[in-house]
Amino acid sequence: MRWLECDTFNCSVQRALDVVGDRWSLLILREAFHGVRRFDDMATHLRISESVLTRRLRGLMEADVLTRVAYRGPGARTRYEYRLTERGMELFPVITALMQWGDRHLVDEPASAWSVTHKTCGEPVEVVVRCVHDHEVLDPYQTRTEPGPAARRLPTSTEAG
Amino acid sequence: MRWLECDTFNCSVQRALDVVGDRWSLLILREAFHGVRRFDDMATHLRISESVLTRRLRGLMEADVLTRVAYRGPGARTRYEYRLTERGMELFPVITALMQWGDRHLVDEPASAWSVTHKTCGEPVEVVVRCVHDHEVLDPYQTRTEPGPAARRLPTSTEAG
Numbered sequence: 001m002r003w004l005e006c007d008t009f010n011c012s013v014q015r016a017l018d019v020v021g022d023r024w025s026l027l028i029l030r031e032a033f034h035g036v037r038r039f040d041d042m043a044t045h046l047r048i049s050e051s052v053l054t055r056r057l058r059g060l061m062e063a064d065v066l067t068r069v070a071y072r073g074p075g076a077r078t079r080y081e082y083r084l085t086e087r088g089m090e091l092f093p094v095i096t097a098l099m100q101w102g103d104r105h106l107v108d109e110p111a112s113a114w115s116v117t118h119k120t121c122g123e124p125v126e127v128v129v130r131c132v133h134d135h136e137v138l139d140p141y142q143t144r145t146e147p148g149p150a151a152r153r154l155p156t157s158t159e160a161g
Numbered sequence: 162m163r164w165l166e167c168d169t170f171n172c173s174v175q176r177a178l179d180v181v182g183d184r185w186s187l188l189i190l191r192e193a194f195h196g197v198r199r200f201d202d203m204a205t206h207l208r209i210s211e212s213v214l215t216r217r218l219r220g221l222m223e224a225d226v227l228t229r230v231a232y233r234g235p236g237a238r239t240r241y242e243y244r245l246t247e248r249g250m251e252l253f254p255v256i257t258a259l260m261q262w263g264d265r266h267l268v269d270e271p272a273s274a275w276s277v278t279h280k281t282c283g284e285p286v287e288v289v290v291r292c293v294h295d296h297e298v299l300d301p302y303q304t305r306t307e308p309g310p311a312a313r314r315l316p317t318s319t320e321a322g
Contacts, residue, residue, distance in 0.1 A: 012264045026174070045165050097254040097258050101177050103173045112310070117304065118304060125292055127291075129257050130286065131284050143277050143278065145194075149270075
């Protein structure tokens, strides 16, 4: 089966994008990875309308990417924080890969606005695609794509593609 | 300067999202990484309207992520292919990170619809965030984020954040 003959309904890229495939959701995640947890802080920093932020947070909670936790300061009313779930934490490579690409191609000066470094040694982090076997860093030409066990042929497809 | 005091106008994540931060653009890139180059193939496989596809392709070309190359079969009229530029190729970790996250959390069965492997050894690829110094794989807790040389304070911010 060739890629064009494959039904993409269960493509993992597509499913991931159904959850986080819009600019606001990914920017909310950027804030979350920076430790921003409060609705008001997100709204102000992102300059996003409260209704859009509410909707996106709800979507990210439904997808188990964020979770809402109650907190209350002394004498204050209960408020909520939005925290990354374990599943949300695993989007770290997605956000970091976007940052890396932006750092390489879209900056005004040869310097980053924000740096992410390894706590222990202080060196910058990088995102790489590698082989699980020998850990070699790979570019697309060094990889092969092919249908996996869950691949399904497009219903209408015969020899097309 | 804390993150919430930082003006995000030059945040690399945000700039990357201005280019590829929508579901259709990222799905077009998925097709491109699968070797799909022709407008009609993309339109059919993505089930995207031609006008939306045209608009997204234009945006990706303006951002130097895709380039349009003329080709002509014997006796046929000139047609165009859309190919990843070098800059586009460097989005490989972004797409692969989305796929990996989907594979881990959003599949119906414990199997992928599509597999990406290392051509030479046949082992699956993975995306990791690592330290450039000692190449250790890192989770967010092992990293530190802080303002870089290009960080700018929000004009309206004083002590806020």
